[in-house]
Amino acid sequence: ERSYKVTLLPGDGIGPEIMRVAVDVMQAVGRREGITFDFTEKLVGGAALDALGVPLPDDTLASCLESNAVLLAAIGGYKWDSNPPHLKPETGLLGLRAGLGVFANLRPAVVLPQLVDASTLKREVAEGVDIMVVRELIGGIYFGKPRGFDVNETGDRFAFNTMVYSTPEIDRIARVAFETARKRQGRLCSVDKANVLQVSQLWRERVTAIGKEEYPDVELSHMYVDNAAMQLVRNPKQFDTIVTGNLFGDILSDISSMLSGSIGMLPSSSMSESGPGLFEPIHGSAPDIAGTDKANPLAQVLSAAMMLRYGLGEVKAAEIIESAVSSTLDKGYRTGDLMSAGKTLVGCTQMGEILLDAL
Amino acid sequence: ERSYKVTLLPGDGIGPEIMRVAVDVMQAVGRREGITFDFTEKLVGGAALDALGVPLPDDTLASCLESNAVLLAAIGGYKWDSNPPHLKPETGLLGLRAGLGVFANLRPAVVLPQLVDASTLKREVAEGVDIMVVRELIGGIYFGKPRGFDVNETGDRFAFNTMVYSTPEIDRIARVAFETARKRQGRLCSVDKANVLQVSQLWRERVTAIGKEEYPDVELSHMYVDNAAMQLVRNPKQFDTIVTGNLFGDILSDISSMLSGSIGMLPSSSMSESGPGLFEPIHGSAPDIAGTDKANPLAQVLSAAMMLRYGLGEVKAAEIIESAVSSTLDKGYRTGDLMSAGKTLVGCTQMGEILLDAL
């Protein structure tokens, strides 16, 4: 009997509803596979702000660090939108990422055959898209210093941020990306803005060097971020694995996931050098539909599967969950976000029950 | 008889071919409308590097500054890709923008009814898209200081860039954007990353203030850049006018133009406080097809029309050119980039001749 400590962070909006489904599914699979989960639920984001006045309580981070893995749902909402920066839910998320040291964020964007019509792209463009975006998550302009506000010689206010990467930061994310590409189609596209930014010039130099020295078998290409954004719309199938910095990764992974037309289906993982990984859906907290039982829990369930596979090494349990999701889609069950003619509309709770039946 | 000094910058790749067509068209319209053009051709980008060793010769910038308007084709090519940064064609372009002070870059993305099938988006998503991206062009991380390379306490190399905006820089681009939105559907979406970046927080504060004080009639909304990139793919018709900083504008305007499926059709204008404007196609120098007579000259021709309309105030001449382009498309003539079944394939030169006939 294997046992794992997992910290659950339901967060805000639809977070608690979809987390409930994921927990039920994990427990069912655990019973079947002889896995015990020691779940601890903690507050983060808006929920933590409301209860404790901070977006990331010390106790939450401590629990995460003591766990084998962390499963997050979603954070944020209109309610805290006008809070000062240090009291925003997002600040809690950034603190959590930094606190866990999860520098490597993997965001898959797959167009599932059952859902190809949900894409706004033409069928022939969308069909077969399978991209993995490897995003550096705890560096770059998100955390770079100096940052802040000041007044210049002419008496005008100005604000500034620093985009910065060091060679060890670039090297370690490059290695994760090359390893990832090797397990996929063996093609890696590094995205930067080296025609304008010095930080991109160093990025390109290091990724090129790591590729040449350590991964000569992986086909490496480079693309400017504006062109990459465009190529994702023009011909997404040209991409296998993409590696890029924090800001460009934020933008490109959102485009990639939208291509699939089913952002409610996509999980993500964030890994550190040796500590627990952080697993979460790509979508947000959807405050507009929170509490209405309309949310799609599948990205959360697939994030749990990703946690089992990459965070806990429980590949079999992950596969069971993934095929339950697939067979549920095959049977035609859809939440509102993916609904189309001829399918059966279900709510969040019912989708959970159908998944449990399918297990 | 009106007379204008115009500096022509054919640049690299397909630049000279498409510029030739635009010049013929302008001259034909000029004869008809009693406009004389005093054209001066100058070197920029790779062409200037080859001839003079610098990407922006002083003489080129001086000629531009003495003109009523500047018409650029495209710069860059593989040939100069491994040059050091200060000897890259792009550095010439950035120097030209800064030297002319053209802070406001307007990039329209329109899905033409004749070309809706060229988009990779489904017809019902693409049809009717008409977006104007107003991009700040001479500030932000493109020009921010400090920038460069250094070594940190642990002996590791690092590189850094600064994203910076001051209130006057934000205010002047915001005003251009509000004015632009007012002449369109009256809706402006300001794009930033205010949940992470201080510079975006100041951006949002100032755009909001200018809107409230000076443009209460324009409907203002705000969107994070990752979401905006995603929404452009999900439902581009929700956008009328977008305003954003230099880096985000680079990315979003490329996505917008790709949505139209006809990047070979899209012009852009860049305006300063009071000096000559800079007009250029959105597409690049396409070195792979340079010299093969395959280039689409229409974006260059429409850039000339934009120059006539916004740079020289010759609205009638602009309209004549625009309707010649439209009727040429109606007649079914297409260059390779836009070719589809049932249309007539033509080269760059022949497209020019057909346009002259249509005038």
Ligand SMILES: CC(C)[C@H](C(=O)O)[C@@H](O)C(=O)O
């Ligand atoms: C909420 C926000 C801070 C976050 C980010 O920008 O990283 C989100 O967009 C994401 O991609 O996870």
Ligand SMILES: CC(C)[C@H](C(=O)O)[C@@H](O)C(=O)O
């Ligand atoms: C060539 C490059 C420097 C330029 C930019 O990034 O501004 C281009 O991408 C553009 O959008 O005009």
